[in-house]
Amino acid sequence: KDQVFQPSTVASSEGAVVEIFCNHSVSNAYNFFWYLHFPGCAPRLLVKGSKPSQQGRYNMTYERFSSSLLILQVREADAAVYYCACSGNTPLVFGKGTRLSVIA
């Protein structure tokens, strides 16, 4: 069954680097997508790809069946839900989301 797995919660201190891990069992999936979701707002794409990449404070690591999102210099405003998704021959399969809490 095509599934994406990620932890339900992660906590970090302000100023630290936090890592959110994701792995999948999606057939023929080569690309990962990381979305940021603040409550009441539209989920927003942060970074995607089939190789390690960086967009500002967001780094994405890449392995064939797993990826991590690293958020550098975590801020209180980063507290949100982060979704990992990947696709192969079908549209994106999303994980259940990881809620990041930031400790001041």
Add this chain to the structure above:
Amino acid sequence: DSGVTQTPKHLITATGQRVTLRCSPRSGDLSVYWYQQSLDQGLQFLIHYYNGEERAKGNILERFSAQQFPDLHSELNLSSLELGDSALYFCASSVVGQGSTDTQYFGPGTRLTVL
């Protein structure tokens, strides 16, 4: 702003009623997806349309239906509403609808409250 629009923003209705949620995709996007997000739950995929045709169904109840019109906007119809249908409903669009690099862009969502 993703370019995906959804109306209405908020909807309050009673149990047993029927509502219609509307979504306009980004210009040029042929695929529309509907997701449900209930309290403290992740994004639950409901249904995918591509260029007017249903492509995939997720955990969509029989009381729910959707369609995509020739101008590519989509409507999600929810009937015989129950308290548990209260949720945030997101629409997303993408260019094609398959392929490993096809990104989905989300609208701001419609918050449905069933009393």
